Amino acid sequence: MVGNKMQQFQVLHFLILILLTTFTKAQNYIQTRCDRRCGQANIRFPFGIGINCSLNEWFNVDCNSERAYLPALNNVEVLNAYYTHLILNVPMISDCKNSLHNSSLDLSRSPFRYSRYNNMLVFQGCGHADIIMENGTIVGGCSTTCRKDSTVSDLVSDLNNCFGVGCCQTTIANDLRWFTLNRTSLESQDGDGTLCGSAFLMYKYRQPTFGPQSIGQDHSFVPVSLSLKGNDTSVGCNNTCGNFSIPYPFGIGRSCSGNEWFTIHCNSSTPYLSALNNLELLDIKSERFTVSVPMISDCENPIQNSSLDLNKSPFYFSKYGNLFVVEGCGNGVIINENGDISGGCSTSCSNESVSERNNCFGIGCCETTMTYDLKSFTLNLTELVGSHAGNVSCSRSAFLVDKNSYMRGRFSSQSTVEDQRFVPVSLEWGYMDEGGNAKKDKKCIDCEFKGGHCYYKDGLDSDVTCLYDNKISLGVILGVSISIGLLLLIVMGYALYKIIKKTKAKRRKQSFFKRNGGILLRQQQTTDISLVDKTILFTSNELDKATNNFNENRILGRGGQGTVYKGMLADGRIVAIKKSKVVDESQLEQFINEVVILSQVSHRNVVKLLGCCLETEVPLLVSEFISNGTLYDLIHDETSEFLFSLNMRLQIATEVAGALSYLHSATSIPIYHRDIKTTNILLDEKYRAKVSDFGTSRLVSIDQTHLTTLVKGTFGYLDPEYFQSSQFTDKSDVYSFGVVLLELLTREKPISLTRFGENRSLALHFMLAMEEGQVMSIFDASVVKEGSRSELLAIANLAMQCLNFNGRNRPTMKEVASELEGIRLSHVPSTDEPNFGHVKHYEEVALIYGESTSTSITFYHNPSQ
DSSP states (O other): OHHHHHHHHHHHHHHHHHHHHHHHHHHHTOOOSOOSEETTEEBOTTSEESGGGSSSGGGEEEEETTEEEEGGGTTEEEEEEOSSEEEEEEEOOOOSSOSEEEOSOOOTTSSEEEOTTTEEEEEESSEEEEEEOTTSOEEEEEEOBOOTTOOHHHHSOOGGGOSSBSEEEEOOSSOBSSOEEEEEEOBOTTSSOBOOOEEEEEESSOOGGGSHHHHHHOTTEEEEEEEEOOOTTSTTOOOEETTEEOOTTOEESGGGSSSGGGEEEEETTEEEEGGGTTEEEEEEETTEEEEEEEOOOOSSOSEEEOSOOOTTSSEEEOTTTEEEEEESEEEEEEEETTSOEEEEEEOBOOTTOOOOGGGOSSBSEEEEOOSSOBSSEEEEOTTEEOOOOTTOSOOOEEEEEEHHHHHTTOSOTTOOTTTOOEEEEEEEESOTTGGGOSOOOHHHHHHHHTTOEEEETTSSSOSEEEEOTTOOOHHHHHHHHHHHHHHHHHHHHHHHHHHHHHHHHHHHHHHHHHHTTHHHHHHHHHHOGGGTTTSEEOOHHHHHHHTTTTOGGGEEEEOSSEEEEEEEOTTSOEEEEEEESOOOGGGHHHHHHHHHHHHHOOOTTBOOEEEEEOSSSSOEEEEEOOTTOBHHHHHHOTTOOOOOOHHHHHHHHHHHHHHHHHHHHTSSSOEEOSOOOGGGEEEOTTOOEEEOOOTTOEEOOTTOOOEEOOOOSOTTTSOHHHHHHOEEOHHHHHHHHHHHHHHHHHOOOSBOSSSOGGGGBHHHHHHHHHHTTOGGGGSOHHHHHHSOHHHHHHHHHHHHHHTOSSGGGSOOHHHHHHHHHHHHHHOOOOSSOOOOOOOOOHHHHHHHHTSOHHHHHHHHHOTTO
16 A cells, blocks of 8 residues: 555656646747847758747757857757758867867767768868768768978968868768768978878858858867758658658658658558648658648639648748639739738630630739738639630639649649649748748737737747736736646546546455455454465465466466466466356355365375465466476377386376375365366476366265266266266266376377267277277377286276276276276386287176176166266
């Protein structure tokens, strides 16, 4: 209970931490609108100043003292950040003593790479320099020569005149995650040692603000260009969908994309944007991409909203990538979300006018560009009427279309409005107010006029909130308060749920414990103190852990009474756990008595019952684990090369007989097993027999001669007398043992489908063979080879006595065990194969039975009784 309370406290503590983190994040939302500059550095999406203005944490920029830094890359200074690449001011390693050094910036875990197109390798010094990839491949290198009178200052030459004399430069062959610079310097001509040179990667299109002059004056930093290549280190990320290439930040699956807006679903080799209602993706070019948008055609309503609303997304309808097309007669305009006209054109028509998109120049069709980038728009076709030429009943439409697709004829030029259901539209990702492409929201203009700041909730020009210095908007306060309240309710609800669940589980276990006889077991323990330590009660949790929640992989075997699992207890003991199929509530008292008695049974040839669990729907019995499988497997495994000698068979038979004799006559209350068969006889590591599975066993008082029960058992082993009378006696176990003895001698199954009629039963097949004098023909060849004639006849005689249809004429298990022990002790293994003739005389058969002739005649004339 203490452990459970500690776990609940830890869960509550964790949820409180989540609440505090959420509150902190909510406070972090209180910021100005997303800025685009930090000092001299331009910051463009997906990069952003603050986590709410950037694509994800890799693109988050900190602006400190008019300088931009990238926290995800060890706070390296950002000189400029564009759509697909950025320029950083990277520390320049200069170590004259070591010619080999690694790059100062490792990009292995990031979506960035050192750009092969925008960087060059520069070497200043006398000698040679190589740039080496992480796999050891050289991807760039150059050599220099020096004048005899060269000095160190001469080597720091103008990078604009770096062509081999004291300085060289070259391109690199691959984008790099990280690299190693290997510098080989030449000795100076005056014998004073080597001249100290330097090699570094550098942005080739350098600006005056961080160009060669600054390097000549300060050798500690150098501008380097990184390109956006995506997180190709993620396991399982695929950058193609069919023949379609997927560049970062787009990615197939959330773990491979920049964020959820850029997540692509690939279905039948076709990419779809999950966040935009699974629109088909047609093309991606840098920050611009094309999607297939449903084309609205409603001739009854002249004012229509666009079928795609981008207000909540980081995307917008591209001003430069789209055309506005009007088909019909009259005027059509496109109106932005602020009510301003963003584009429109007029057409004229004649009686023969037909909208032809390849000839869209004002007669029945016109096209124009948009004035602004748009998040959403409305089409106003109030002054536009349809062109009624031909049989077209509705030919009035206006739509945005990707300019390249439209001009190249990829947008079905001959199709009518009715059959053109989708149209390619160009979208861009980034902030709309970059470059003045879109007007500010009216709310934002009013906010700034009043001295406030526009706050973009998701950093993506979505919902705008006006914030004032040192003031928090009522909406933010309400939002944070409601969020905290909801989380507190969730915490309380979760805690209540766990309490209710544990209470129900506890009550259910108590109910099962009572139903399965737990009260009776405790009563017996109180009356007999010696039972307390012998009858172990396991909890359901212990056995769940021992069997990995009763995993299918732990199953040792299945039978008619239940399933047996292998488990390991907390103390390291390996056990077998039997899970019954059903429980007979009318037999619970007898079941508990059996558990009590069997837990006290101590015989080397009986599987030890360790205890039980009564907290589950059906009782679970826990016994010792026997490692070498069943006797059935040993007998009938024809592929095994194991030498199954007659001596071992006699030993196993003697041990099983001794165990049954012990159960019948040596325990305080006699126990009838009721299901003796080779699958219920286990073998340990030394091939000693262990009688197991007491699921159908019964306790019998000493004065009882039989049990009257429903017939239970296994065909082939079932006592015919018990089958007819429903009265089970100790001699019924003797009959079943006789069948086991036959299996050991013949290595045949108790019921065979290869024999016919009465011979299908091994017992009847054996009896008929004895009657016909052919008993040696059904014995296993190795048995005939090892055993003497007298030994085999003695064993056959004992088996016939055990299989007698009249139970009274069968020997007791004690007599059987004694007889087998005598045969085993007298057996001397022989290397010569004996030559047995067939037993032909009936008198010999009678002697084998050990019975009178009349008994034998009656037996064989009534085989079905």
